[in-house]
Amino acid sequence: xxxxxxxxxxxxxxxxxxxxxxxxxxxxxxxxxxxxxxxxxxxxxxxxxxxxxxxxxxxxxxxxxxxxxxxxxxxxxxxxxxxxxxxxxx
Amino acid sequence: xxxxxxxxxxxxxxxxxxxxxxxxxxxxxxxxxxxxxxxxxxxxxxxxxxxxxxxxxxxxxxxxxxxxxxxxxxxxxxxxxxxxxx
Numbered sequence: 001x002x003x004x005x006x007x008x009x010x011x012x013x014x015x016x017x018x019x020x021x022x023x024x025x026x027x028x029x030x031x032x033x034x035x036x037x038x039x040x041x042x043x044x045x046x047x048x049x050x051x052x053x054x055x056x057x058x059x060x061x062x063x064x065x066x067x068x069x070x071x072x073x074x075x076x077x078x079x080x081x082x083x084x085x086x087x088x089x090x
Numbered sequence: 091x092x093x094x095x096x097x098x099x100x101x102x103x104x105x106x107x108x109x110x111x112x113x114x115x116x117x118x119x120x121x122x123x124x125x126x127x128x129x130x131x132x133x134x135x136x137x138x139x140x141x142x143x144x145x146x147x148x149x150x151x152x153x154x155x156x157x158x159x160x161x162x163x164x165x166x167x168x169x170x171x172x173x174x175x176x
Contacts, residue, residue, distance in 0.1 A: 004093065008092075008093050008096055011096060011100065012096075015100065015103055018103075018107070019103075019107075022107055022110075022111075022130070025126075025130055026110065026111065026114060026127070026130070031122060031123065031126070034123060034126045035126060037130075038126060038129050038130055038133065041130065041133055042133050045133060045136075045137055048137075049137075049140060052140070052141075056143075058143075060145055061140065061143075061145050063145060063149070064136070064140060064145045064148040064149060064152075067148075067149060067152045067153065068133075068136060068148075068152055068156075071152050071153055071156035071157045072129070072133065072156050074156065074157045074160075074161070075126075075129050075156060075157075075160050078160055078161050078164050079122065079125075079126070079160075079164070081164075082122065082164050082167070082168060083122075
């Protein structure tokens, strides 16, 4: 099938992008570089989830992309709040 | 047949990269960076659960490992010290 072969050709590009984002997320000199690396990694992975959901022809798999993007965004809020005030919570 | 092999290759790459993140989280002295490394590990584990065809586990694992656990660890770090001593 044409769509499956096209997606199979595209998936290695997503893997290369994942490796590049992972390098920045692991190596980044400052804390905001790490956090931005995790963000880009997870947003890339959310798109990969949707593409793989089309690849496997399973619509239920696509639902998992939405919590991934939302909950990793919460990590930004936590780290920003910690770096701003040095306190979390009450 | 090669398409199945591609999916296995994606899973193998994700597990290798999660091992790197776990090692760095263990040896890191700055505890905020260690929390971020464990978030990277949870992102790759969610990809692995996805490839094992269990989206329900992904839906539970992401709020716990991406939302609750970093929040709890940052609250604990803010109560104590940020850098680990010898």
